[in-house]
Amino acid sequence: MAYFDHFATSPMTGVGRRILLRVLDQEYSFLRTYLHDQRSAILEIGPGRGEMANLLIRDGFTNYTAVEPNQLMHEVLARQGLRVKNYLIPQLDEADESYDAIVLKDVFEHLNDSNAAQLFISEARRVLRPGGIIFISCPDYTHWLVDFYNADFSHNNITTVRRTIQLFMNYGLTYVDHAFLSGFVRGHLATVLSLLVHSGMFFVRAAENEAKLYKLKLTFLRRFMIIGRK
Numbered sequence: 001m002a003y004f005d006h007f008a009t010s011p012m013t014g015v016g017r018r019i020l021l022r023v024l025d026q027e028y029s030f031l032r033t034y035l036h037d038q039r040s041a042i043l044e045i046g047p048g049r050g051e052m053a054n055l056l057i058r059d060g061f062t063n064y065t066a067v068e069p070n071q072l073m074h075e076v077l078a079r080q081g082l083r084v085k086n087y088l089i090p091q092l093d094e095a096d097e098s099y100d101a102i103v104l105k106d107v108f109e110h111l112n113d114s115n116a117a118q119l120f121i122s123e124a125r126r127v128l129r130p131g132g133i134i135f136i137s138c139p140d141y142t143h144w145l146v147d148f149y150n151a152d153f154s155h156n157n158i159t160t161v162r163r164t165i166q167l168f169m170n171y172g173l174t175y176v177d178h179a180f181l182s183g184f185v186r187g188h189l190a191t192v193l194s195l196l197v198h199s200g201m202f203f204v205r206a207a208e209n210e211a212k213l214y215k216l217k218l219t220f221l222r223r224f225m226i227i228g229r230k
Contacts, residue, residue, distance in 0.1 A: 019219055021051070022184035027105060028055045030179055030225045031135045039063060040100035043127070045089055046107035050077050065099075067092075090120035094127045102127065102134045108164075109138045109148070111157040121171040128230040134173065136164065136226050140180070143194045143222035150205065151218050161224050173228035183220045194222035 035042075038060040047053050047066040056064055066084045068074045077084045087093050090111055102124050111117050124134050138159045141148050148155050165175045182190035182197070197220040204210055204217050 019183060023181065023219075024051050024055070026181055026184055026186050027137050027225055028052065030177075030227075031103065032059070034133050034135075034176065034227050034229075035061070035101055037100070041065070041098065041129075042101045042103060043067065043092075043094065043099045044103040044105075046104065046110075047077060047082075047084075048073060048106070050080055050082060052103060052105055053077070053080075053082055090116045090123060092120075092123040092127050096126055097129045099127055100129055100132045102132070104135065105137045107138070108136050109157050109159045110152070110154045113156055114158070114163075117157045117167060118171065121167045121173065125172050125230055130230055132230045133176070134228045136228075137181075137223060140194075140222045140224045143191075143198060144218075145198075147218065147221060159224075161226060164224075164226050164228075168228040173230055176227040176229050178224055178226040181223045181225065185220075190222055193220060197221060 040061060041063045042056060042061055042065070044052060044056075044064070044066045047068055050066075053064060053066060064083065066077060066082055067087060067089070068077055068084050069086060069088045071086070074084055074086050085093065089107075108117070108120075111120060121134075128134065136159075139148055139151075139155070141158045141160050144151070148158070161178050165178075167173075168175050179186055180188075180190040180194075182193040185193050197217060201213070201217045204214050
């Protein structure tokens, strides 16, 4: 069975891409607060179409490696000249203490369950160098509720700030910081906007005639970004 082809082959509108890039700007800004040395070895899990990779390389972070299990997206990234590996997490096919940063955007929620999440965090600690960071950006289940599962059949690992901090603590990582996003709106306003979207669009459930509207709803439900350090 192909892995994640429903995402790789999903078309994106011009408006959708503009929103995605503005969201990415917020995520990248948060990551860059804790990523300073351009010599850092960076491992990105599930880079998709390579938007985060392009920002990192533009800023001089050329020691970049990606892990992309989807064959279609793997080929696209390889054609861009990126160093791309092909395997599935939660286990990491990487050497001990070989990276300064691990980046996951829209990936952590796709792990099979909390056991897989625990294994991945323990693997991340193994692979990170002392002082290295892990950056995770994912849906906030406390705001998504049923849409967490309805949005994607492979959303199986429930993601919240509290649960992620607990994972960090139990597997030897120090919690550093987190921030909320609703679309490209950050902070307390993100929470307000997400609640308004959740209540105002409660009836939108991705029927065939409302697929685009449902994507818009998901875009503005609250997400969180979080940093842990070894």
